[in-house]
Amino acid sequence: MEWDWDFVWKIMPTLIEGVKITIIATLLGSVLSTVVGLAIALLRRSPTRLISMPVSFAAEFIRGTPLLVQLYFIFYVLPDFGILLPPLVAGVIGLGLHYGTYTAEVYRAGIDNVPRGQWEAAKACNLTGGQTWTHVILPQAIPPMIPALANYFIAMFKETPLLSVITVLELMNQAKSVANSYYRYVEPMTLVGAFFLTISLLSVFGLRWLEKRYGRIER
Amino acid sequence: MNAPAPEPIIEIDSISKSFGDFQVLDGLSMNVMPGEKLALIGPSGSGKTTILRILMTLESIDSGHIRIDGEELYHMPKNGGAKDGGLVPASEAHLHRMRQKIGMVFQLFNLFPHKSVIDNITLAPMLTKGASRAEAETRAMELLDMVGMADKARAMPAQLSGGQKQRIAIARALALSPKIMLFDEVTSALDPELVEEVLNVMRKLAQETDTTMLLVTHEMGFAHDFADRVLFFDAGKIVEEGAPEDIFSNPREERTQGFLKKIIAAGHRV
16 A cells, blocks of 8 residues: 555545535534533523423433434434434534533533622622623633633534534545545545644644633632 | 601511521511611621621521511512502512612622723613713712722722722622612621721711611721611520610620620720
């Protein structure tokens, strides 16, 4: 087996198409998991058990089952119930829901870290419940948890090849298809690894910067 | 024509409160007149801080009634005030409206650490009273001037000393112009050399406004000079009350005498 640079240049445009989809899926999945995680964290704190219990159960259920199974379910089972989703949409929903159950724990820890006195001061200032969340609690809870959230987004990025099983044309899927057409695996698979490594390393540098920037609120 | 007898601004009517098995307040009743400066003293666990927290609605009551300005705090009329009387537990909206009358300053300041000094003060007036930023900032600067902190308007709380933080916390509470101010051991967390600057602000406040003030404190000297009336609490009940001169110089009850002796031995001035 010899490394063939001509082949590398030939397949590069296809792989770059795949990288784009991988990055789009990661970004959209991150946004969705940020929103889903916050929603789960807030609903789980609801004093109404009729809300907090089912949300807790659903979150535990999603976290306790493999992402791969969830992707199959969303893409191949939901159409039986009349819900037909394009591959990328199904993939983003799968990533967002799955990782949302993890980011929910990050939010929970961040919210619990805000001292009780802040809630009491907000009440003494006669803020409403909603104003207390948006002006007092979340602005203090979120900055320290940005590094932990970013960590999950990097983990999500590295799991995007799973989307190839639901026909999303992300990097892994593109590499597989060129490999299968030319019966050459060494260049495509090496390049997939190289792409993931490069982006992960860049992300880790970004993460270090975020940790420095948002480590702790001074009290 | 006779002037009508003034009504109490706070009426506490046999309230009880337990935390688990521990009964903090046991059928407590007391009244506070408008403009009165009240000092609540007593050993820890005697229930004095709990009273302030209940008035601020940070704790609920198990039984009894509280009226602020003649209006029920924890209850409201059934059927939106229909004649048949009867009270039901207060809704969140009712509590929200009642809280406008009350402000509180905490032992640990509880400033919002992510907001500058002036934003700490303007936040609540802008959110709860619909004040514009300009109005709220003008008022905030007046208050900062009063507490001697006008030069720190743009500082962040973390850059301030404990005494400065507490003066900001007082300004923040005053920004909502409450009729009643609650001070919960506001100097207990301060280094000794910083206590006086906070007490000075409170003296000024007492002189310049007719705000009703309830003060839980271990600063007996300050309670003596500041209060119109001193209440000595023990085990959830008022053991003795009276003018500061009487309570501090001539306490009748044995428990009051014992407490004051201990406090003096611990180095607090009377």
